[in-house]
Amino acid sequence: MSEKEEAVFRSADxxxxxxxxxxxxxxDIIYKIGQLDIIQFRDLNSKVxxxxxxxxxxxxxxxxxxxxxxxFKKELNLKDIEIxxxxxxxxxxxxxxxxxxxxxxxxxxxxxxVQLRDSVESLYETQRNLKQFKYTIQAVDNFFQFDQxxxxxxxxxxxxxxSRDLRSASSFISGVINRDKVFVLQQILWRTLRGNLYYHSxxxxxxxxxxxxxxxxAKNSFIIFxxxxxxxxxxxxxxxxxxxxxxxVDVSFESRKExxxxxxxxxxxxxxxxxxSENALSSELIAISKDLAKWWEIITREKAVYKxxxxxxYDGSRKTLIGEGWTPTDSINDLTTTIxxxxxxxxxxxxxxxxxxxxxxxxxTRTNKFTVAFQSICDAYGVPKYKEINPGLPTIVTxxxxxxxxxxxxxxxxxxTLAALALVLNEKKLNNMKKDEIFDMAFTGRYxxxxxxxxSMYTGFLYNDIFSRSMTVFTSGWKWPENFKIGETIYAEQIxxxxxxxxxxxxxxxxxxxxxxxxxxxLSILMGYSHMTYSLFFSLFNYxxxxxxxxxxxxxxxxxxFMQGIFGYLSLCIVYKWTVNWFATGRQPPGLLNMLINMFxxxxxxxxxxxxxxxxxxxxxxxxALICVPWLLLVxxxxxxxxxxxxxxxxxxxxxxxxxxxIDEVPANTNEEEEExxxxxxxxxxxxxxxxxxxxxxxxxxxVSHTASYLRLWALSLAHAQLSTVLWxxxxxNAFGPTGFVGSIMVVFLFAMWFTLSICILVVMxxxxxxxxxxxLHWVESMxxxxxxxxxxYEPFTFKGLLDNVF
Amino acid sequence: MSGYIVVAVFIVVxxxxxxxxxxxxxENTTVFRSSVILALAMCYLMWAITYLAQLHPLEAxxxxxxxxxxxx
Numbered sequence: 001m002s003e004k005e006e007a008v009f010r011s012a013d014x015x016x017x018x019x020x021x022x023x024x025x026x027x028d029i030i031y032k033i034g035q036l037d038i039i040q041f042r043d044l045n046s047k048v049x050x051x052x053x054x055x056x057x058x059x060x061x062x063x064x065x066x067x068x069x070x071x072f073k074k075e076l077n078l079k080d081i082e083i084x085x086x087x088x089x090x091x092x093x094x095x096x097x098x099x100x101x102x103x104x105x106x107x108x109x110x111x112x113x114v115q116l117r118d119s120v121e122s123l124y125e126t127q128r129n130l131k132q133f134k135y136t137i138q139a140v141d142n143f144f145q146f147d148q149x150x151x152x153x154x155x156x157x158x159x160x161x162x163s164r165d166l167r168s169a170s171s172f173i174s175g176v177i178n179r180d181k182v183f184v185l186q187q188i189l190w191r192t193l194r195g196n197l198y199y200h201s202x203x204x205x206x207x208x209x210x211x212x213x214x215x216x217x218a219k220n221s222f223i224i225f226x227x228x229x230x231x232x233x234x235x236x237x238x239x240x241x242x243x244x245x246x247x248x249v250d251v252s253f254e255s256r257k258e259x260x261x262x263x264x265x266x267x268x269x270x271x272x273x274x275x276x277s278e279n280a281l282s283s284e285l286i287a288i289s290k291d292l293a294k295w296w297e298i299i300t301r302e303k304a305v306y307k308x309x310x311x312x313x314y315d316g317s318r319k320t321l322i323g324e325g326w327t328p329t330d331s332i333n334d335l336t337t338t339i340x341x342x343x344x345x346x347x348x349x350x351x352x353x354x355x356x357x358x359x360x361x362x363x364x365t366r367t368n369k370f371t372v373a374f375q376s377i378c379d380a381y382g383v384p385k386y387k388e389i390n391p392g393l394p395t396i397v398t399x400x401x402x403x404x405x406x407x408x409x410x411x412x413x414x415x416x417t418l419a420a421l422a423l424v425l426n427e428k429k430l431n432n433m434k435k436d437e438i439f440d441m442a443f444t445g446r447y448x449x450x451x452x453x454x455x456s457m458y459t460g461f462l463y464n465d466i467f468s469r470s471m472t473v474f475t476s477g478w479k480w481p482e483n484f485k486i487g488e489t490i491y492a493e494q495i496x497x498x499x500x501x502x503x504x505x506x507x508x509x510x511x512x513x514x515x516x517x518x519x520x521x522x523l524s525i526l527m528g529y530s531h532m533t534y535s536l537f538f539s540l541f542n543y544x545x546x547x548x549x550x551x552x553x554x555x556x557x558x559x560x561x562f563m564q565g566i567f568g569y570l571s572l573c574i575v576y577k578w579t580v581n582w583f584a585t586g587r588q589p590p591g592l593l594n595m596l597i598n599m600f601x602x603x604x605x606x607x608x609x610x611x612x613x614x615x616x617x618x619x620x621x622x623x624x625a626l627i628c629v630p631w632l633l634l635v636x637x638x639x640x641x642x643x644x645x646x647x648x649x650x651x652x653x654x655x656x657x658x659x660x661x662x663i664d665e666v667p668a669n670t671n672e673e674e675e676e677x678x679x680x681x682x683x684x685x686x687x688x689x690x691x692x693x694x695x696x697x698x699x700x701x702x703x704v705s706h707t708a709s710y711l712r713l714w715a716l717s718l719a720h721a722q723l724s725t726v727l728w729x730x731x732x733x734n735a736f737g738p739t740g741f742v743g744s745i746m747v748v749f750l751f752a753m754w755f756t757l758s759i760c761i762l763v764v765m766x767x768x769x770x771x772x773x774x775x776x777l778h779w780v781e782s783m784x785x786x787x788x789x790x791x792x793x794y795e796p797f798t799f800k801g802l803l804d805n806v807f
Numbered sequence: 808m809s810g811y812i813v814v815a816v817f818i819v820v821x822x823x824x825x826x827x828x829x830x831x832x833x834e835n836t837t838v839f840r841s842s843v844i845l846a847l848a849m850c851y852l853m854w855a856i857t858y859l860a861q862l863h864p865l866e867a868x869x870x871x872x873x874x875x876x877x878x879x
Binding site: 459 | 810812835836837838841842845846849850852853854856857858859860861862863864865866867868869870871872873874875
């Protein structure tokens with residue numbers, strides 16, 4: 001393997017290669033390319049219907065096999081048999097013979113499975129019928145026995161002959177019906193026969209399996225007595241319409257007994273047959289489950305190969321397959337060596353050409369397990385243009401850090417770090433595991449989480465917050481007076497500056513919030529300003545790379561001056577104000593916000609001076625900013641207009657001079673244009689102007705609104721700190737008062753409560769919200785400064801992850 | 808109580824960044840350089856801002872719940 005360019009700052013160099021493959025080996029060569037995972041094939045037949053392509057027949061065959069596999073999978077799922085997925089590697093190219101065998105084999109298996117399944121189903125149906133028959137007989141039996149007892153009890157005087165005659169004469173209808181339809185049946189019968197019937201129904205103890213609904217259904221058996229054949233017919237029809245199953249049960253006790261024993265025998269026979277068929281089906285399916293994953297992999301790979309071949313130009317008479325595709329320039333060597341290595345035995349060699357093209361290649365950013373999650377954060381917003389600076393690179397640090405500014409707490413950061421470390425250290429084990437969606441997301445972003453945790457610990461240390469408590473690591477810069485009465489309001493005296501982070505002396509003071517608000521607000525303005533300036537400079541490097549000096553002069557420089565003149569100046573003033581000892585100079589410290597507003601509202605007027613010569617500098621800056629607006633608005637469009645005019649003039653001259661040349665060129669051009677779909681953009685002055693007006697308004701307004709938007713850093717970190725303080729004081733803070741038994745119980749209980757709520761609310765909920773805000777700062781505030789996007793993601797032809805949706 | 812420590816640390820961070828640039832590993836050079844230097848820069852900025860904000864504070868800590876034996 002040769003040395004590869006890193007391709008993370010800008011996407012990799014891509015080349016368009018053309019491959020001529022002899023028909024006999026085309027499948028094998030394409031398969032090899034699929035294993036290499038380095039070419040994104042272009043569809044050369046985009047105008048050809050999907051059904052009219054060269055290898056539709058093969059694909060249809062493979063589709064059929066896949067359908068059979070899906071059927072097997074369904075059956076396996078029904079039987080709860082797990083599909084074995086031991087790791088297997090298909091190194092060599094499976095021979096055509098193997099594929100054919102597989103196709104044949106799966107056809108056989110399908111037939112067999114379907115047959116077995118059908119026979120099992122029909123056996124179940126018979127069993128159900130027999131069972132219902134049995135229930136009906138039993139119900140009829142029960143009914144007559146009860147009846148007989150009643151007769152013996154009440155009308156023992158009646159001759160037994162007479163009563164038997166009565167019964168046999170009034171023959172009855174019996175059957176089984178769903179329990180929820182019993183009432184309906186009864187009502188319908190009552191109405192249609194005008195009450196001219198006797199109806200008896202009783203519950204069937206066992207539930208009966210319903211094949212249609214795929215569930216057990218409660219049923220009732222019923223007996224209906226009535227007169228006349230016509231009425232009987234009608235009853236039967238009504239029963240049929242209600243999906244009742246009717247069974248003929250004999251009237252006499254003896255033959256009923258016979259019937260019953262007959263049914264019982266049939267049932268026991270049936271259950272043996274049934275269990276045998278079930279076993280046969282199960283063993284067949286178990287055998288399938290062992291190999292199904294492997295077969296499926298082979299077949300989908302095969303299908304992917306033919307789908308790719310369908311994208312290539314194929315002519316049966318020419319005996320060659322011509323494919324075109326994008327490949328990283330530094331991988332062309334791999335491609336040629338692999339194909340040459342395979343090709344040696346062949347009489348006709350495979351030819352690889354590198355084509356010159358003016359098409360835009362796809363954007364290919366090489367990632368590793370560390371960078372991939374950061375890259376996907378940026379790709380979710382937009383794919384960078386080919387060779388544009390990849391926003392995924394700075395995001396690696398800025399995203400977790402912006403998060404950490406909002407999430408600054410050593411304790412919470414530590415928890416996040418631990419969770420991320422657990423994912424990172426067990427990544428090999430977890431990678432092979434099945435994960436649900438949310439866990440999978442956390443696992444993919446494990447390195448993002450890790451950095452988020454580590455930076456949160458750093459910012460937490462600076463904020464001097466550990467679960468909202470403070471630490472005194474270095475000597476404090478404040479000294480409390482020594483003599484005071486209890487309850488007296490005292491002020492600390494400054495004796496130095498706390499060297500690293502926020503002074504612990506501020507913790508718990510009455511005006512802690514006043515100080516930390518001013519500090520965090522300025523912090524977010526400064527960090528936001530640095531982030532935006534950093535991002536803006538990427539646009540400079542993009543313009544330099546793409547060699548467009550007009551964008552530097554017309555876009556970058558006025559933009560930079562505008563931003564620096566206003567917000568750069570504000571940032572500078574913030575820092576400068578900090579460095580001045582206002583008590584020593586005895587001057588009134590100016591409010592910077594008012595200063596910035598007044599700079600525009602009344603230029604040259606300074607209420608509270610910050611430094612000497614302030615008014616002239618501010619007037620100068622305002623003038624620069626005001627010049628920048630028309631500069632940004634007009635320079636680029638006017639330059640482009642001049643260029644368009646010059647081109648048009650040149651075109652007109654060449655038309656006059658070289659008519660002969662043009663005739664030759666024209667056909668070539670039209671061909672080119674036919675292939676070039678929508679690559680050519682319409683340039684006219686109106687469009688350019690409108691575009692630039694939008695850009696100018698957007699840029700100038702965004703300078704203001706984006707700076708303000710970074711104040712979310714302040715708001716969220718303030719909310720986080722306050723919330724954790726409140727949580728501490730409301731739960732575990734209360735536990736330290738009482739002593740003894742009550743005290744110890746309280747500590748345990750309140751600690752549990754505090755810890756759970758800390759994790760749920762402060763780490764998970766607040767963390768998610770801080771993450772979303774950080775995401776927004778990147779997508780909107782940072783990327784709008786340089787990111788153009790509109791690239792096409794590079795998706796090489798590969799066998800990886802073909803079956804991700806199946807298993 | 809000197810603001811020059813901010814400048815001193817700045818120089819240290821710059822030299823650390825240079826070291827990170829030079830001694831970047833052969834593989835993933837760009838990712839290493841960019842991430843380490845950017846992380847150093849952001850950590851420095853954050854520290855420097857925090858330090859400078861406390862250099863000449865306009866506000867002194869104030870409280871009325873302190874008892875004499877608790878002062879440190």
